[in-house]
Amino acid sequence: MQRKVFRSGPYAELIAQAVQVGEIIYLSGQVGVDERGSAPDDIVAQTVLAYQNVKVVLAEFGATLDNVVEETVFVTDMAETMSQVQEIFDARASAYGQRPEVAQTLVGVSALVDPAFKIEIKCTAHV
Amino acid sequence: MQRKVFRSGPYAELIAQAVQVGEIIYLSGQVGVDERGSAPDDIVAQTVLAYQNVKVVLAEFGATLDNVVEETVFVTDMAETMSQVQEIFDARASAYGQRPEVAQTLVGVSALVDPAFKIEIKCTAHV
Amino acid sequence: MQRKVFRSGPYAELIAQAVQVGEIIYLSGQVGVDERGSAPDDIVAQTVLAYQNVKVVLAEFGATLDNVVEETVFVTDMAETMSQVQEIFDARASAYGQRPEVAQTLVGVSALVDPAFKIEIKCTAHV
Numbered sequence A, B, C: 001m002q003r004k005v006f007r008s009g010p011y012a013e014l015i016a017q018a019v020q021v022g023e024i025i026y027l028s029g030q031v032g033v034d035e036r037g038s039a040p041d042d043i044v045a046q047t048v049l050a051y052q053n054v055k056v057v058l059a060e061f062g063a064t065l066d067n068v069v070e071e072t073v074f075v076t077d078m079a080e081t082m083s084q085v086q087e088i089f090d091a092r093a094s095a096y097g098q099r100p101e102v103a104q105t106l107v108g109v110s111a112l113v114d115p116a117f118k119i120e121i122k123c124t125a126h127v
Helices: A043-059 A078-083 A085-096 B043-059 B078-083 B085-096 C043-059 C078-083 C085-096
Strands: A003-006 A018-021 A024-027 A068-075 A103-108 A119-126 B003-006 B018-021 B024-027 B068-075 B103-108 B119-126 C003-006 C018-021 C024-027 C068-075 C103-108 C119-126
Touching: A018 C068, A024 A043, A043 A068, A043 A085, A043 A119, A068 A078, A068 B018, A068 C103, A078 A085, A078 A103, A103 B068, A103 B119, A119 C103, B024 B043, B043 B068, B043 B085, B043 B119, B068 B078, B068 C018, B078 B085, B078 B103, B103 C068, B103 C119, C024 C043, C043 C068, C043 C085, C043 C119, C068 C078, C078 C085, C078 C103
Parallel strands: A068 A103, B068 B103, C068 C103
Antiparallel strands: A003 A018, A018 A024, A024 A119, A068 A119, B003 B018, B018 B024, B024 B119, B068 B119, C003 C018, C018 C024, C024 C119, C068 C119
């Protein structure tokens, strides 16, 4: 089946940031880095940036966060995450702009690709 | 694409327990808690409850465990999991009521949302 | 919806190695073991074998790595992974035989099913 592929960033030759087949868009995990690839120390700030990056990827497919149906959220420090869970979900609600109609699974992992990363968000969207 | 959403439990305003688009139902990770939100200490007992919770979510979409096509299972203690793997898979087989025709990926994570949780099951179903 | 199921290996009675529904093939996580179930110590060698095992599973559905649209890669030692990331991605590129048009999420986990396993690759394919 034909696919549409979006590549970007330092790993553009290795992985696609997202692949669309039919009505489904599979996104690679997005992390909380700014345009220069720099990650703030704060997990809430990383969450804001991660959703911005999800939006940027989706826009390449003519989609928005409204198209996201599920997220798997990987965090490196669950205790820190839960201590700021209200702020993290507020950031998420702001990104979605409404009450998200999205399934979510949140798990703690032992590491992300860069030690500076505290959160990575992997989404599936339908258009 | 139009979606059907099921919300429930203490996080109902934040996340959907499942989202259906077309023939696919994406479930949020289900944990081994009873109706009062309490988790038994035993991982086998949590497994039984987690599948019960998957069933409850699926029922909202007119679906059953027969509709599940894949599971990702996250456990916090792989050594404990493997020491009781027979009992865990027996509990799973009992939940499915037959030899499950389901793909599965089982990984150890550093934490789940609550320290009391030992297993979380994330499923995709097709109707 | 009707499904096609492929079972294989020591856990064939417990889990399917993959399930196809419609155009989507959901694969169970594949690890870097040879035909005898033995895992080499080297993560690059495990990566080679893991993709070989993905190929074997896909072949049962008349599919190839060209059909893979997304991967979630679980590794037990991110520092070791990143120290050999070039070799790991070279092995992946060799498996795909071209620049992969595949979304990828790479996370560190606390354990895989066997302590000898360093990498597990979970794929979704479309035919």
